[in-house]
Amino acid sequence: MRSRFPPRLCGEQLQCKMHELSIAQSVVENAIDAAEKSGAKKIKSIELEIGLMMMVNPEQLRFAMEIVSKGTIADGAKLKIIKKKVKARCKNGHVSTIGGDFLHLMSSLSCTKCQSRDLEILEGRGIILKKIEAD
Ligand SMILES: [Zn+2]
Secondary structure (H helix, E strand, C coil): CEEECCCEEECCCCCCCCCHHHHHHHHHHHHHHHHHHCCCCCEEEEEEEEEHHHCCCHHHHHHHHHHHHCCCCCCCCEEEEEEECEEEEECCCCEEEECCCCCCHHHHCCCCCCCCCCEEEEECCCEEEEEEEEC
């Protein structure tokens, strides 16, 4: 059985300050909620899309997920993280798409055309629960 649903756990426009443990908590709660609503007994995998601006530490998030899912139907679920690139506009009007890594994003966060670091972030914040697989 496969469920698809797009609850937005943290808004694109909000500067979300959740650290890994609270992210894990709301991911697991939302996943369990959705799985139970569709009558599932066990969550096998959870797929998250995380904006690079969130700068989460994927290893810490995995670890936090293990802790908060212990004893729930999400216990042992595989976590897949999709990194969403940052889209930003510089003061000269160039729009850049900036990829990379959560932890090293700040050093690469500049306009790809003029290297300006004066950027307005258009995309790349927020966490979306993309997909869960459950039985
Ligand atoms: Zn520029």
